[in-house]
Amino acid sequence: MKAAQRIAAVLLDHGRMPWLAAIALLLVLHALSPRALERADLLVHDLLVTQGVSADAPASAVSAPLVIAIDEASLKALGAWPWPRSRHAELIDALNRAGVAGIGYPVMFAEPSPDPREDERLAEAIAHAGNVVLPVAPVARRGGGIDTLLPLPALAAAAARLGHVDVELDADALARRLFLEAGEHRPQWPAFAWALLDVSQPPRPLAGLGRQHDGGATAARRWVRDHEVIVLPSSHDWPLRHIPAVDLLVGRVPPETLRGRTVLVGVTAAGLGVPLATPMSGHGAPMTSVDFHARAYRALSDGAVVTPLSPRWSLFAGLLLLGAVTWVGPKRRMRDVALVVAAVLLPWLGTFVLLDGLSRWLGTSSVAIAVTLGALGWLAIQSLRLGLRLNRANARADATLQAISDAVFRLDMQLHVRYLNRQALALVGSTIDHVQGRALGDLVVLGRDLLIETTALAERCRDSARSVTRPGHVNMPAGRDGPARALRLSASPLFDASGRIEGVVLVLNDVSDTVDAAERLAHQATHDALTGLPNRLLLRDRLRQVLAQRDAGVVAVMFVDLDRFKRINDSLGHQQGDAVLTTLASRLRTVCRASDTVARWGGDEFMIILQGLGDRDAVSRVASKVMHAVGQTITLDGVDFRFSCSIGVAIAHEDSSDPDVLFAMADTAMYRSKSQAGAAIHFYAHDMSAGTRDWIELESDLRHGLEQNRFEVHYQPQYELATGRLSALEALLRFRREGGTTGAGSELLQPVDFIAVAEESGLIEEIGDWVLQAVTRQIAEWSRQGLNVVPVAVNVSARQCLGRSLVRRVSEALTRSGIEPSLLRLELTETTAMSDVDHVAALLADIHALGVSLSVDDFGTGYSSLSYLKRFPIDELKVDRSFVRDLVRDADDEAIVRATIALAHGLGMRVVAEGVENDEQLSRLSAQGCDVVQGYLFSRPLSAADLLANNILGSKQRSEPRALRLIKS
Numbered sequence: 001m002k003a004a005q006r007i008a009a010v011l012l013d014h015g016r017m018p019w020l021a022a023i024a025l026l027l028v029l030h031a032l033s034p035r036a037l038e039r040a041d042l043l044v045h046d047l048l049v050t051q052g053v054s055a056d057a058p059a060s061a062v063s064a065p066l067v068i069a070i071d072e073a074s075l076k077a078l079g080a081w082p083w084p085r086s087r088h089a090e091l092i093d094a095l096n097r098a099g100v101a102g103i104g105y106p107v108m109f110a111e112p113s114p115d116p117r118e119d120e121r122l123a124e125a126i127a128h129a130g131n132v133v134l135p136v137a138p139v140a141r142r143g144g145g146i147d148t149l150l151p152l153p154a155l156a157a158a159a160a161r162l163g164h165v166d167v168e169l170d171a172d173a174l175a176r177r178l179f180l181e182a183g184e185h186r187p188q189w190p191a192f193a194w195a196l197l198d199v200s201q202p203p204r205p206l207a208g209l210g211r212q213h214d215g216g217a218t219a220a221r222r223w224v225r226d227h228e229v230i231v232l233p234s235s236h237d238w239p240l241r242h243i244p245a246v247d248l249l250v251g252r253v254p255p256e257t258l259r260g261r262t263v264l265v266g267v268t269a270a271g272l273g274v275p276l277a278t279p280m281s282g283h284g285a286p287m288t289s290v291d292f293h294a295r296a297y298r299a300l301s302d303g304a305v306v307t308p309l310s311p312r313w314s315l316f317a318g319l320l321l322l323g324a325v326t327w328v329g330p331k332r333r334m335r336d337v338a339l340v341v342a343a344v345l346l347p348w349l350g351t352f353v354l355l356d357g358l359s360r361w362l363g364t365s366s367v368a369i370a371v372t373l374g375a376l377g378w379l380a381i382q383s384l385r386l387g388l389r390l391n392r393a394n395a396r397a398d399a400t401l402q403a404i405s406d407a408v409f410r411l412d413m414q415l416h417v418r419y420l421n422r423q424a425l426a427l428v429g430s431t432i433d434h435v436q437g438r439a440l441g442d443l444v445v446l447g448r449d450l451l452i453e454t455t456a457l458a459e460r461c462r463d464s465a466r467s468v469t470r471p472g473h474v475n476m477p478a479g480r481d482g483p484a485r486a487l488r489l490s491a492s493p494l495f496d497a498s499g500r501i502e503g504v505v506l507v508l509n510d511v512s513d514t515v516d517a518a519e520r521l522a523h524q525a526t527h528d529a530l531t532g533l534p535n536r537l538l539l540r541d542r543l544r545q546v547l548a549q550r551d552a553g554v555v556a557v558m559f560v561d562l563d564r565f566k567r568i569n570d571s572l573g574h575q576q577g578d579a580v581l582t583t584l585a586s587r588l589r590t591v592c593r594a595s596d597t598v599a600r601w602g603g604d605e606f607m608i609i610l611q612g613l614g615d616r617d618a619v620s621r622v623a624s625k626v627m628h629a630v631g632q633t634i635t636l637d638g639v640d641f642r643f644s645c646s647i648g649v650a651i652a653h654e655d656s657s658d659p660d661v662l663f664a665m666a667d668t669a670m671y672r673s674k675s676q677a678g679a680a681i682h683f684y685a686h687d688m689s690a691g692t693r694d695w696i697e698l699e700s701d702l703r704h705g706l707e708q709n710r711f712e713v714h715y716q717p718q719y720e721l722a723t724g725r726l727s728a729l730e731a732l733l734r735f736r737r738e739g740g741t742t743g744a745g746s747e748l749l750q751p752v753d754f755i756a757v758a759e760e761s762g763l764i765e766e767i768g769d770w771v772l773q774a775v776t777r778q779i780a781e782w783s784r785q786g787l788n789v790v791p792v793a794v795n796v797s798a799r800q801c802l803g804r805s806l807v808r809r810v811s812e813a814l815t816r817s818g819i820e821p822s823l824l825r826l827e828l829t830e831t832t833a834m835s836d837v838d839h840v841a842a843l844l845a846d847i848h849a850l851g852v853s854l855s856v857d858d859f860g861t862g863y864s865s866l867s868y869l870k871r872f873p874i875d876e877l878k879v880d881r882s883f884v885r886d887l888v889r890d891a892d893d894e895a896i897v898r899a900t901i902a903l904a905h906g907l908g909m910r911v912v913a914e915g916v917e918n919d920e921q922l923s924r925l926s927a928q929g930c931d932v933v934q935g936y937l938f939s940r941p942l943s944a945a946d947l948l949a950n951n952i953l954g955s956k957q958r959s960e961p962r963a964l965r966l967i968k969s
Contacts, residue, residue, distance in 0.1 A: 018377025019326040026322065026370035030315045038171040041363030044348075045176075046279045048355055049232050065104075065196075065294045066261050067242045068095070069268040074245040081272055085109065085118040089125035091265055094248050096129040098258035102200030103132045105265050106165055106192055106293055109151050119152060127158035133196045134159040136189050138166050138182075138223045146223035148184045163195030165289065166225070167276065175278040178296055178305075180227035187226035193296035200262040201301065229305040230361055231296050240294055242268065262297065266290020306355060309362040318367035321346060322374065330378065340375050347371060407487075407508040410494070415439060415458050418503065450476045454489060458504045461491035465501045468492075473511055486515040528600040530578055531585035539599035539607055543659040546611050547652055555652035556619045558608040559666035560588070560626060563644045563679060565604040568636075576636050584643070587629040592622070607663065616651065616683065623647050623681045646673035650684040661700065698757050701737055706766055710736045712748070713774050714941035715792065717952055718912060718934040721925065726952060727932045728791045728825065730914075731775045732941045733767070759799055768800045769809055776817035776824060778944055783819065787953040793825040793855060798832040801839075807846045814850065821851030825875070829858045833872060841871045848873040855912070859900060870907060876932075877904045881915025884935075888920045898928050905929070 029037065068091060075081055088107070095103050113119050126132045134156065137149045150156060164182045167175050180194050181187035190198065245265070247253050267273050268288045275286035287295075299305055325343050330336030347364035354360040410419035417435055453474045461468045469490040476485045487508045494503040526538035534542065546552050562584070569577040581604065588598045588606060597609040608626070613619055630645045648669025650662045665684040673680040705711060715729040735749040758764040775794050782789045800806050814821055826847060833840050833856055844854055853875040879900050883893045897913070904911045913925050916935030925933060939952070947953050 016326050018374045018381070019322055021377065022370040022374030023319065023322045023326070025373060026315070026318045026366060029366040029370065030311065033311070035171050037365045037369075038363070040365040042170055042174070042176075044351065044363070044365065045230070045355075045361060048352060049279070064241070065297050066258065066263045067240060067268070067290055067294050068245050068248055068263055068265040069242040069290075070245050070266065070272075071242070071268045072270065075269055077246040078249065081267065081269070084115075085113050085122040088265075089122045090249060091245060092122075092125040092129050092132060095258065095263055095265075096125075098253075098255045099260065100258050100263050101131070101260055102160075102196050102262045103129060103265065104163075104192065104196040104263070104293060104297070105132055106135045106290055107266065108135055108137065108149060109155050110149050112152060119154060123152075123154040123158045126155060129160075131160050131199050132158070133161045133163050133192065133199055135165045135192055136162050136183075137164065138184070146184065148223075160199045161195040162189055163192030164189040165192045165293070166223070167292070168225075173277060175276045175292065176230050177308075178229050178231050179225040180229060182223065182225040185222055185224060187224050191296070193293050193300055196262060196264070196293075196297055197300050229307055231299045232304040232306060240291060264290050264294050264297070266293075303359075306359050306361045309354075309360055311363065313362055314364055314367055317350065317362070317364070318347070318370060321367065322371065325371075325374070340378060343371050344368075344375050406510075409506040409508075411458055411504045411506060413462065413501070413503060415455065415462070415504070450474050450487065454506060454508070457489050457491045458506055461493055461504050462501065465493050473515055484512075485510055486512045531582055531600050533585050533589075533606075534597060534599040536599070536601065539597060539601075539609070540659050540663075542597045542599075543609055543652075543662070546609060547657060547659065549611075553612040554610075554615060554619065556610040556613065556622075557650045557652065557662045557666045558610060558619075558623060558626070559601070559648040559650075559663075559670040560606040560608065560630070561646050561670050561674065562604040562630070563646060563674075565643070568641070572636060579636065580634055580641075580643070583634055584630060587632065588626060591625045591629045607666070619649060619651070619683075620681065623649060627679070627681065644679040646670050646679065647681045648673055648684065649681065655684050658700070661697075698737075698754060699763070702735065702754060702758055702763050702767075705735055705737075706763070706770065710738070711767065711770060711774075712736060712943065713771060713778070714943055715947055716934055716941040717939050717947075718793075718932050719938055720932055721930055726788065726790055728793060729947075730793045730827070730934065730941075731771065731795070733771055733795075755797070759797060762799070764797045764799045765805075768797060772809060772813040773816070776813045776819055779819045779823050780817040782953060787948075789823060789953070791823050791825045791853065793827050795857065796826050796828045796832070798829070801828065801832055801843060804843065804846070806843060807850070810847055810852060811850055814852075822853065825853045825855055827855045827857045827878070830856055831858075833869075837871065844872050844874075874907075874909055876910035876912055878912045878914055879930075881935075884913050884915045884921055884925070885917075887924050894924065897925070897930075901928050901930055 070081070070083075078087065088105070088109075092103060092105070109119075109122070126134075134151045136151075138146045139149045141147050151159065151162070156162060164179075166179060166182050168177050168179070169175055170177065178191055178193070179187075180191050181189070182191070183189045189195075243253055243257075266289065268290065273289055275288055276292050277286050278292060321343060325339070328336075328339060330339050347368040351362060351364050354362050407423040408419075408421045409417055412418050416437055416439055418437075420435060453470060457468055457470055467490065470488070473486040473488050476487055488511045490507045490509070492505045492507075493501045494505055496502045526535060527533065528535050543557065546555050565577070565580070568580055581600075585598070585600065585606070588608065592598050592608060592610070595611060599607045599609075601607045608622075610619060610622055613622070627645055627647060630643050633640045633642055635641070648666045648671070650656070650665035650669060652662060655665050656662050669682045669684040672682045712734040714732045714734055716732060717726055718728045718730060719725065720727045733751050735754050737747045737749055755764070758767055771794055775792050779789060779792055796806065810824070810826070814824065828840075848854060854873060855876045855878055856869075856872075856874055857878045858880045859877045877900060879897055883896050883900075886893045887897055888894075901911045910931040911929075912932040912934065913921075913930050914934050916922055916925065916933045916937045918937060921935075922933060922937060939950070942950065942952070
């Protein structure tokens with residue numbers, strides 16, 4: 001110990017040593033420049049920019065470029081790669097006709113085509129467009145050095161600009177840097193994205209955007225780079241939109257989609273080109289070169305670029321920081337501790353400020369390592385000094401033990417008392433001299449139970465050599481000097497210097513107040529605050545216990561409801577009404593036996609559980625006593641009142657063995673009594689309310705169905721009238737009820753058979769969540785199978801639209817499944833939409849912001865206001881089947897359908913007609929310009945397996961779909 005004290009004193013006298021060592025380490029790290037540090041700097045950079053350190057979002061999403069993708073579908077439709085240059089000319093002509101702002105064409109045309117006319121055709125298209133940017137690339141020369149790969153002279157002359165596509169990989173093999181200028185011998189070409197920005201938008205000066213970079217212009221390497229920047233991901237995640245080239249060439253892309261936009265044309269098909277791994281794609285995933293240049297364009301357009309600073313700045317900042325800390329020489333004071341903590345955090349904070357505030361990047365991993373190691377050395381010295389102070393702290397331990405509120409006993413190996421603190425002496429009611437050295441079992445004042453428990457606990461601690469705590473508490477009887485107490489017991493072993501156990505510390509914590517408070521809380525949670533009777537929670541538990549007993553005799557549930565009690569509250573006030581309820585609760589307890597349970601159900605309703613009775617007559621006698629007790633006079637404000645009650649009774653095991661069902665049956669029987677002007681007693685009968693029983697049973701079956709996964713989703717296809725192709729699917733819920741109405745097998749219920757029960761019982765929200773999860777999982781599974789996935793519409797009930805939870809549930813379903821939000825569509829009825837216009841408009845706006853499309857179902861059956869309808873972000877209207885059914889025969893229905901289609905198209909919405917069942921309806925809808933149809937004419941709702949069996953989602957159609965044949969005919 002003395003040697004440790006001397007060493008600590010020497011170190012404390014040289015408290016600046018850790019910081020001097022940190023300075024030396026910093027110099028070594030900068031001299032060696034290990035690649036591990038460079039990777040660490042890059043990792044910190046990516047973490048910061050992904051946490052929101054980036055440029056502001058652009059004012060409009062129109063600045064985002066579009067990618068004309070030469071993808072698998074385009075190659076399949078237009079021929080294998082490489083395409084003839086006339087095909088590229090067709091793409092440029094189509095884009096030029098659409099009025100795009102600029103065309104980036106990062107496809108290298110360095111070799112002449114076998115047919116010179118192909119090159120001439122492409123050059124004409126480029127010259128005619130006047131806004132095409134072609135690529136320039138460095139290539140390694142066989143003998144060493146760099147050559148430049150240029151487009152054909154005719155193409156280069158026709159292009160608006162040439163831009164280099166040189167991309168450098170960082171130490172972690174990710175592409176995040178861009179050189180705004182580069183070239184052979186001198187930086188003569190702008191970066192491809194910069195050149196495209198210059199063509200599409202007014203040119204922007206290079207000053208301040210990049211750091212000049214030494215490209216190593218030697219005899220062996222003559223490619224010179226300048227103005228280095230780091231490209232940041234967009235601060236607002238935006239989807240890079242791909243348009244297949246075949247869609248552009250066949251005219252499936254509306255001109256307004258392209259007009260005024262900047263586009264890049266490039267190969268995205270798998271296996272063509274070399275993908276780039278870049279943080280811009282998230283998690284360093286590979287990205288095609290055209291996507292990289294598109295995102296680089298967006299970043300340059302938004303100013304989302306960062307200029308890297310020279311590593312010399314990092315060395316200078318580190319030396320400055322460590323020199324300041326060394327000069328100050330922090331000790332152990334709180335101010336100095338804060339200084340050390342600030343020094344450790346400052347490199348990271350400086351990096352953050354430079355990146356976020358000044359768009360400059362400076363790697364400070366070496367500085368952070370050096371400062372952190374210096375701080376650890378300083379902390380070790382302080383720890384040694386702290387150890388020197390430990391002896392004095394031990395001297396204060398006794399005073400601390402005397403001050404705490406727990407009773408502490410120190411026992412030797414024979415469980416004799418060797419030490420007691422002040423609370424322990426007060427507990428035993430004696431002095432230290434009288435108690436010290438006595439066996440723990442001799443302290444009879446603690447009470448027999450407490451002595452048994454403490455002795456057993458101490459022995460277990462001594463024998464196991466580990467801390468032991470007794471669960472719960474032990475009661476200590478009241479003594480001459482104090483009340484009874486609840487004590488919590490724990491014991492810990494004491495070890496000598498060699499690690500052998502030498503005794504036990506026994507701690508008795510007085511938890512009387514806590515136990516009393518817990519008992520009060522438990523009573524409040526299970527009892528009615530006004531009457532003191534059990535509440536519903538305790539009542540249900542008591543009934544379950546009674547039903548589980550085999551010798552409980554006849555068990556009856558009695559529902560007691562006061563007749564015309566509301567007049568008391570209305571005339572005399574709630575205070576008098578509470579007095580009546582308290583009095584009646586006391587009378588009911590008096591009438592019933594101690595084994596029965598009297599509970600307050602709510603309001604002026606009471607529930608009684610009777611057990612151990614011989615037969616129904618005994619139940620009737622108790623019910624009559626209850627009715628007589630309620631009918632006794634009650635005096636309020638000097639006025640005598642008499643009350644009557646209605647009683648309903650359900651017999652356990654005869655009527656049901658389910659507690660909730662028994663409560664409902666007793667409630668039903670009580671309402672039969674009410675229907676006869678009250679003051680009556682009725683036993684539940686199965687023919688009393690068959691509808692109520694069926695309702696209750698169906699509700700119970702729905703609850704079990706959720707647990708047993710007996711819900712199913714069927715899908716009805718929707719087809720485009722213009723092409724006959726599959727447009728979407730509507731998800732329709734089914735419930736498989738075991739036993740059905742016949743009691744054998746199972747029955748598949750339609751929504752009309754159970755939705756009303758689900759709505760009223762509140763189950764609709766759980767069922768709605770299940771449908772969302774099931775549908776999104778199924779879409780994800782179809783996508784993994786490579787099927788032709790189309791959007792799926794899910795119906796939303798009015799109850800789900802209450803509050804704001806629907807947005808969170810939809811977002812969670814999309815996140816868990818990983819599908820594109822555009823593949824999910826929500827349908828709500830017109831009545832739901834009009835129920836609370838302001839709330840529904842805000843709710844639908846939040847859902848639409850997720851990327852989920854919206855549809856109004858049953859349109860025309862409600863009372864929509866056009867001024868309200870246009871406030872909703874609706875994508876389509878669905879014409880109710882009642883109008884489609886009589887479309888051919890009823891001129892009014894035809895006029896309604898025609899007006900609906902015109903209204904929807906005027907508001908930019910699609911129109912879906914449901915319930916199409918014959919060719920005449922289909923023909924009439926086609927003539928009126930309807931967009932999409934669904935109905936039994938094309939397909940009934942099918943399970944997911946049947947959809948695949950009928951090849952409705954097949955990736956390759958083996959024959960012309962029936963829907964297409966119907967529409968063509």
